[in-house]
Amino acid sequence: MIKNILTNKCPRCGKGRIFKNPNIYFNFGKPEMNESCPKCGFKNHKEPGFFYGAMYVSYGLTVGQGIMTFLVASPFFAERFDLRIIGVIALVLILLSSFNMRISRILWLYLFKSYKR
Numbered sequence: 001m002i003k004n005i006l007t008n009k010c011p012r013c014g015k016g017r018i019f020k021n022p023n024i025y026f027n028f029g030k031p032e033m034n035e036s037c038p039k040c041g042f043k044n045h046k047e048p049g050f051f052y053g054a055m056y057v058s059y060g061l062t063v064g065q066g067i068m069t070f071l072v073a074s075p076f077f078a079e080r081f082d083l084r085i086i087g088v089i090a091l092v093l094i095l096l097s098s099f100n101m102r103i104s105r106i107l108w109l110y111l112f113k114s115y116k117r
Ligand SMILES: [Zn+2]
Pocket: 010, 011, 012, 013, 014, 015, 016, 037, 038, 039, 040, 041, 042
């Protein structure tokens, strides 16, 4: 299942793609989702506003990545709280933002796959 999430695959059949573009990692284009799975017909757009909830997933991911970046980057600075680390964290989060947006929608779909069709 984790492999299916990371490869942008349908929650039900694991074959069709959720996003039209297969690259969910470094892709700053407009994210286009399939209305429903091209292989099994699983509905991705369940109701209007369904993906607002994905913002909570995205927020959690962003906070986690910010903390991870801080922990990884802080040994490279001499001072304990060097303000330049904020720039490093911001850069990492900007680079990850497109991935976060896509992966949070995919995770949101997987969270609710068994409830509604
Ligand atoms: Zn499917």
